Amino acid sequence: MLSLGPLQASTTTTSTVPTCPSQIPRPRLPPLPYIYLRNLPYHRGSDLQQFLVDRQIRLRKEREDKRAVGADETQQSADLSEEGSHDLLLIVEHTPTYTNGRRNRGAQAISDQEADRLKKLGATYVESLRGGEITYHGPGQLVAYPILDLKPIKLSVRCYVSYLEKAIIATCAEWGVRAMTTENTGVWLNDQQKIAAIGVHVQRYITSHGLALNCNTDLEYFNQIVACGLSGKETTSLSKELGDPSINVATVIPMFVSGFGKVFERSLVPLEDKDKALEQAVREYCQTGDFSKLKDL
Amino acid sequence: MSLRTLSSRLRVAAQANRTIKSNLILRPGATAWMRSYSTIKKFSKDHEWIQVTEDGVTTFGFTNYGQGKYGDILMVEFQSANKDVKRGDVIGFIGNLKTAPDIMAPVSGRILRLNESLTMTPSVLNSAPETEGWIGQIQMGPEAEKELEEFLEEHEYKKLCDQEDADWRMAMDKKIDPKK
Numbered sequence: 001m002l003s004l005g006p007l008q009a010s011t012t013t014t015s016t017v018p019t020c021p022s023q024i025p026r027p028r029l030p031p032l033p034y035i036y037l038r039n040l041p042y043h044r045g046s047d048l049q050q051f052l053v054d055r056q057i058r059l060r061k062e063r064e065d066k067r068a069v070g071a072d073e074t075q076q077s078a079d080l081s082e083e084g085s086h087d088l089l090l091i092v093e094h095t096p097t098y099t100n101g102r103r104n105r106g107a108q109a110i111s112d113q114e115a116d117r118l119k120k121l122g123a124t125y126v127e128s129l130r131g132g133e134i135t136y137h138g139p140g141q142l143v144a145y146p147i148l149d150l151k152p153i154k155l156s157v158r159c160y161v162s163y164l165e166k167a168i169i170a171t172c173a174e175w176g177v178r179a180m181t182t183e184n185t186g187v188w189l190n191d192q193q194k195i196a197a198i199g200v201h202v203q204r205y206i207t208s209h210g211l212a213l214n215c216n217t218d219l220e221y222f223n224q225i226v227a228c229g230l231s232g233k234e235t236t237s238l239s240k241e242l243g244d245p246s247i248n249v250a251t252v253i254p255m256f257v258s259g260f261g262k263v264f265e266r267s268l269v270p271l272e273d274k275d276k277a278l279e280q281a282v283r284e285y286c287q288t289g290d291f292s293k294l295k296d297l
Numbered sequence: 298m299s300l301r302t303l304s305s306r307l308r309v310a311a312q313a314n315r316t317i318k319s320n321l322i323l324r325p326g327a328t329a330w331m332r333s334y335s336t337i338k339k340f341s342k343d344h345e346w347i348q349v350t351e352d353g354v355t356t357f358g359f360t361n362y363g364q365g366k367y368g369d370i371l372m373v374e375f376q377s378a379n380k381d382v383k384r385g386d387v388i389g390f391i392g393n394l395k396t397a398p399d400i401m402a403p404v405s406g407r408i409l410r411l412n413e414s415l416t417m418t419p420s421v422l423n424s425a426p427e428t429e430g431w432i433g434q435i436q437m438g439p440e441a442e443k444e445l446e447e448f449l450e451e452h453e454y455k456k457l458c459d460q461e462d463a464d465w466r467m468a469m470d471k472k473i474d475p476k477k
Contacts, residue, residue: 157392202372203417
């Protein structure tokens, strides 16, 4: 019985795994809006993303229901090329936070003493539903949360992640830093040094969470943990590799935005230029934790 | 939720679906074999578990061993189409960092429901594959009796997993030392 046929493939070779498309298939999508949010507490970032994902699922369903009622083919492609896309790219710097994955909750959670020790370093400690081991987010780290609908571009999770890796590699290349992928997730300079972490969620084809690229992160926070459960490896940053203290998230963003746009074949526009009301509502939520403006949109 | 709670809820659900059952042509004595399977969990070589109630409703999912082989499951989607399935029919797929394997019906029959919450929290397939992470429920059709014979008892399944672990270790050793 071949219910889980591909499981068997994984124990032999991966030669049958299809390659990812080198180009995003049609239809082409409208410009992708992005917004830069600083000093964002991690939980607020998670709640904002979940809100945006739920909103996108709801808007897509409304669009599909309208179509079912009788719009024709030309209307459908018009939808996608004009107002149809609700994709959004959040670029974020978090306040100092350690996050731990679900395998480490409950019985295997780190001890209370350990959690306290990390908190004494001035960081928040958060356990989440995701897989993976403990990692750090904080100032100096460019965290990107693309909230994208994978359905119209027919991208598998695997290929989506590889596109994120490409976007990071392209950004590092702009700084003259050669980065690559290895058997471990994320983006690396070599077998020992990791420069970016990746961890995605997909709900009804809508992505959230994403990537974290160290620009001038205080790497001492990483020395306190076995990041991503990989001992013997270290975390590095663009600023450390180039010996250039002037590099920070703000200086890296333009290259990241351009690299992301090239890989996903979309132009990127500031959210305030595309939808001022949404931009203001997102900022208000980030400041206050109040969803009311967002709920109206 | 505990499996006992799940089983009792399934019984209620099965009773509610009596009209569906009456449309199936059951062989004489069919309910007898269904009764003999009721509330026993069985396993397949492909790391699925099934749990069958007296009314022939099968709940199914991946085993803990199975989810471990997939790694972190990042996405779950179900096909909305055909309710009547044959064993092996594709009913959805999951996505992880390596691949996007199909989810297939373990037995033939009619799909009663699918666990749609998995599409919003795919990680439950990793963290609770044999309880909260149940995938679906099928009202078994007449072909299912023969199909169920191929499922394994728990001790047989454990042996199979131990053997797979041993095979994997041997393969790893060979990789490290090809002379072995």
